[in-house]
Amino acid sequence: MENSAATGDFEQMLRDMIGLSTETVGASVIRHALTRRMTACGLPSLDAYRSYLAGNKSERQELIDTVIVPETWFFRDREAFAAMVRHARETKLTDRPIRLLSLPCSTGEEPYSMAMALFDAGFGPTDFAIDAFDVSSRNLALAGRAIYGKNSFRGSDLSFRERYFEALEGGFRPHEIVRRPVRFSLGNVLDPTRPMEREAYDIIFCRNLLIYFDRETQASALAALRQALSGKGLLLVGPGESGLPSLHGFTSARLPRAFAFTKEAPTPGATARSRSEANAPAIRKLPASTASSAPPKPKPRPFASRATMAPSAPASSPESEAAGLAAIESAANAGRLAEARAAAERHIAAFGPSAEVFYLLGLAQDADDAEEDAAGNYRKALYLAPDHRQALAHLRLLLQRRGDEAGARALADRLDRLTKRSGA
Ligand SMILES: C[S@@+](CC[C@H](N)C(=O)[O-])C[C@H]1O[C@@H](n2cnc3c(N)ncnc32)[C@H](O)[C@@H]1O
Known part of the structure; x- marks a missing residue:
């Protein structure tokens, strides 16, 4: 090549x-x-x-x-589906079916999980309709075939499989009742002629897509989603994307670990949680089968300097942004990685996205072997601050561990240029 x-x-x-x-x-x-x-x-x-x-x-x-990256599985981030059910109950005050969109739906696990969650909550087959779009025709063919192997079933609670699937030779297939409400189509979120009507959807899942876009493209995609979402609708994004909708006019729905947003400010006291809890991360360990097989790596060491300079304060405290950052660092330093991740997410919810907090979140995820999430957050730090040395250095190491020599080399070159420019 x-x-x-x-x-x-x-x-x-x-x-x-x-x-x-x-x-x-x-x-x-x-x-x-x-x-x-x-x-x-x-x-x-x-x-x-x-x-x-x-x-x-x-x-x-x-x-x-x-x-494309087709990675997906059933009930990925359960809290998103709980938030969907809660919102569906509020929406179902009218007679028409609830309209839901899964974009991108990949190989179908997400929209089928939406259907199962709604059935579990007592909705009937005519109470809702799910449109499922993806830009990959190969993924859509697999979604229509709907036979799933073990990679699609992760986590400890797989009881839904007993209730909604039949076992076939090549895997498990959702029952007809789960498949029927889902309508798959080829669709590109960036296509101006996409088949999404204006204000058509009460609930939109757009999870783990924005992360692959640059900032300009994220803005176009979020504008398209905003148009497709009804006035009181709910938008759900992925954990690594939770800082983005509020940059484009959405408001956090303040549902812990659901990464959910509305077009309008939430009604006081409705489903709101405390600001500090809003959109805190799902603490999900990677299953052993997907854990890195790379040689052991040194655990990223957060920096003691700021943690010792700033007084320790809960990251959720609105009093001081710096104290929040220090709290993230000290949690990560002490090896309390889930706590560090949660504190970083709360910090983003409270103070908005910043390069430093994305970097620290990446660091905590990196140390927790959540490499994909960590790389995404290092990159987001670099979007906001292209010369963030530590983010460059850690992302370089991560890519090297994953065997992406070219990517690692490009970052090493960027670091070199930075050093020469600053004369350091
Ligand atoms: C990582 S999967 C996410 C699937 C699912 N939403 C989830 O969170 O598990 C990303 C999917 O985005 C699709 N995709 C990439 N670019 C797209 C675009 N411009 N419009 C629609 N789908 C796109 C890919 O084909 C892939 O199936």
Whole structure:
């Protein structure tokens, strides 16, 4: 595979088509996808593939299917589904069915979980309808086939599988009653002709997508979601994305660990929790099967300096932003990683996103082996402060551990340039 200059036009094309940001996912992910497609098409070079791709719509779809991250599982972040049920109960004061959207739905686990959660809460099959969109036709084909293996079932409570699935030879299949309310379609959140009507949805799940976008694309996607959400609707995003909706006019619904937002300010006393609890993170250990097989790494060490300078105060205290940061650090220093993660999320909810807090959150997740979340937060720190040395250094180490040599090298170069510029 040629160097990064040679793949620049493909990177731009993927950014234009689906919003994929090379800085976020790493150039090696894109180069890997290009190599796989060149091999699949039997083409000898990138130039040959470039000519083949030009004007070939179905190959463009194949490239999208190869480059996207399909990672998903049933009831990913349970609190999101609890928040959905609570909001559905409030919405169901009218006669019409509740309208829900899962975008991106990936291979279907998310919209099927929405249906199961609503049935568990006592809703009937005609009480709701779920639209499920994704930009990957391959994922949608798997969602329609609806046969799931063990990767789709994570966590300790799998009782829903007994109730809603039948065992087949290749895995488990949700019963017809779960599949029927879900309507899958090819859909791109960035496509101005997307099949989302204005104010069409009472509840939108847009989880673990914004994280792959740059800031401009995040803004376009959130504007589109805002249009598609009804006036009193609820938007749910992923844990790593919880700082973004409030930057684009949404208000936190203040539901702990649900990462839920409304278009309007919440009614006092309705479903609100204390501000400090709002959108605190789901404390989820990665299952052993997905734990890193990389050689043991030194635990990231938060810095003692600020923690010793600032008085210790709960991170949720609105009194002082600095005291909040110090509390995150001291929790991480003491190895209380879940506490550090929760404090960082509360800090974002209370004071808004900042490079330092995203970096500290990444650090705590890194030490807890939640590498994907950690990388996402280091990158968010770098969006806000591109010269954040520690975020650059830790992300570089993380990419190196994951075998992304090119990504790690690019960050090392950035660090070098920074050092030369500052004369340090
Ligand atoms: C990590 S999965 C998230 C699935 C699910 N929401 C969850 O949280 O488990 C990301 C999905 O986003 C889809 N995707 C990427 N870019 C998209 C876009 N511009 N519009 C719609 N879907 C997109 C990918 O195909 C992939 O299935």
